[in-house]
Amino acid sequence: MANSILSKMGALRIAPTVFIQPHRTTTSKHYNPKFKKLRAEKFMKFELPNPNEDFSQLSPGKMRQKMKERGVLPPRPWMERPFYISATGGVFEAYVPPEGDGKASLVSATRAKQTVQLLEKKSKSMMAIRKIKSYEEEFTQDDFLPKAQDIYIKAHESLANNDRKALRLYVTEKAFPEFMHNRHMKTVHWNFLESLEPPRVVHARCTDVVNKENIFGQLTVRFHTRQQLAVYDRFGRLLHGSEILAKDVLEYIVFEKHLSNLYGTWRIHEKIIPDWTPPKEPSKLTRIMPPPEPEIVKVESEEPAAIADK
Numbered sequence: 001m002a003n004s005i006l007s008k009m010g011a012l013r014i015a016p017t018v019f020i021q022p023h024r025t026t027t028s029k030h031y032n033p034k035f036k037k038l039r040a041e042k043f044m045k046f047e048l049p050n051p052n053e054d055f056s057q058l059s060p061g062k063m064r065q066k067m068k069e070r071g072v073l074p075p076r077p078w079m080e081r082p083f084y085i086s087a088t089g090g091v092f093e094a095y096v097p098p099e100g101d102g103k104a105s106l107v108s109a110t111r112a113k114q115t116v117q118l119l120e121k122k123s124k125s126m127m128a129i130r131k132i133k134s135y136e137e138e139f140t141q142d143d144f145l146p147k148a149q150d151i152y153i154k155a156h157e158s159l160a161n162n163d164r165k166a167l168r169l170y171v172t173e174k175a176f177p178e179f180m181h182n183r184h185m186k187t188v189h190w191n192f193l194e195s196l197e198p199p200r201v202v203h204a205r206c207t208d209v210v211n212k213e214n215i216f217g218q219l220t221v222r223f224h225t226r227q228q229l230a231v232y233d234r235f236g237r238l239l240h241g242s243e244i245l246a247k248d249v250l251e252y253i254v255f256e257k258h259l260s261n262l263y264g265t266w267r268i269h270e271k272i273i274p275d276w277t278p279p280k281e282p283s284k285l286t287r288i289m290p291p292p293e294p295e296i297v298k299v300e301s302e303e304p305a306a307i308a309d310k
Helices: 002-014 033-041 060-070 109-135 141-160 175-183
Strands: 186-208 215-233 238-258 267-272
Touching: 109 186, 109 215, 141 175, 141 186, 141 215, 141 238, 141 267, 175 186, 175 267, 186 238
Parallel strands: none
Antiparallel strands: 186 215, 215 238, 238 267
């Protein structure tokens, strides 16, 4: 008897452990019922809307009650779409640079006449600067001019590096496509060397858009600098400028800011090109088609045949 028991125990020892380990039936109950009530409170029971409900049979009061229960706004007979105006579409009362600025003599008749006209318009610029100070209490021209020159340099460096994300921080939505159009399929090497004259504010204007509280400010800054510019096409051929020669550049840059916006910043908006400036030099790869050569048409004279005398 003892031998048979031992033999059975030996067989169980060799048998797989699946038949030896205790097996418990699966249940949906948690092993620790301590937080059973809290787990039940995690689920919210709410009434589902009836998809087959006929709303045409409901009274206006009942319809309004159901819409308030579901958090639905009543329909409106008009359509409204919010829009944000971050920049104006142009320059209002653009600055007219005096003819021959930086070159002509101050005692010339044309220059003297333009100087008198600018003095007459200076009062409007002073009022505009006072308007800007009402929104920016710490605004001064002495502090703004270094920032304007820094924005000018960083905008052109971003354009040369083809950094669109950085360029959007320094130019407005109007100037951005104009900048990128000149950059399309080209390689630009630009370098700022020095300022021949300190920049100065020559024009200031403020205006409202849509309503009287939405104010935009524009400042025109005169830059007289020395720069290097070289533009190459997609094949690496030089189109304009040179990386060795430096040129003196006189520019009138319009900076704009949304004054009513608490987080508005000054950005380049447009460049004023005077009418008296000489035309731009064509690119070196531009070719002019020669006029067509006149075709020489040979006309053969047909002489009538002689009539024989009879």
